[in-house]
Amino acid sequence: MPTYQEFRQFCKNDHLGRAMLADPARAKVREAVMAGASDALARAAMRWRVGNAYYSFLREVYTVVELRFRGVELQVHPLADALFRVDCWTENTAVSLHVENAKYRNGPSQGRKIPTGRLLADLQPPIDFKDIALKPASVFGSVHLPVSAQLDDTAAALSRGR
Template structure:
């Protein structure tokens, strides 16, 4: 199913569209604190069978707009495909862990933390892609590239990765939860080039953590030098 997915709406978005969603979206983590959100190990790295980015991309294309967190929640609980991709698997995981002895509140908080952070990653990626495109870089994106190769976006043969430095999961190219694109694609011929936008950890709770203009300007300069022929 992910191979057949067609990504189109993101290419029609303007920076103001993404910024508006960042303003109106419900706080994706609710009132859940990190200590509670990461207290259930079985959910910290949980993924539905359909990768989160695939779910969010399908939701966006079906709704015809960049979704807020509340849009995603409604989609997962009321749309038949949304329920199959995310809503029902999440509920099943919660039931499984409650039956194993975890408190329902603890498990629900952990699931909110997991899904909420995944949504924020998606929103951050959409913001970055739209900003780079508006800077003249012909950036492309597809959930299959993320699911298989950890590539958040690409232009020509330059793979772009957006990361938030986190000593627990990853920093630079060290140990982390996700195998970096450099390791997955580093041996391919002709060779890929890699451009990483790495943000410092978020310092404010309750707001979307986005790359700064300095991050984006540096990325534009770096990508333009690597793939000078790919301008839109």
């Protein structure tokens, strides 16, 4: 997997990277500046959002690989993530990974993001839900991953659910 810095270089130097990512991001920054934001603030906000999305992707891939390594058979699909906030699932359990944040998501009821369990509560037949909650990162510019104990506990819980 490329580092975030390598990913940024791809977006900057590769024709496809510019067309898919860098050019649309620059257009949104210009739009924010035209709406009154400072250029520095708009660029920093875009960098923050892109970095968060990239590190989130790395965190999800790492988690799935580690859980599979622990013997858990998992399924993954980008639409399950985008539409239902399900990062992966087993036969009857949806798994969601998130970093706790009081404004975004912190436990089952705090924050603006609806937890997966509430979002899919009426699903028939019903399924179980497993959250992997990470405390906020303490280092800027480094991917924030679940620790081995969290992955071990999650693998054990998912294996019991079979």
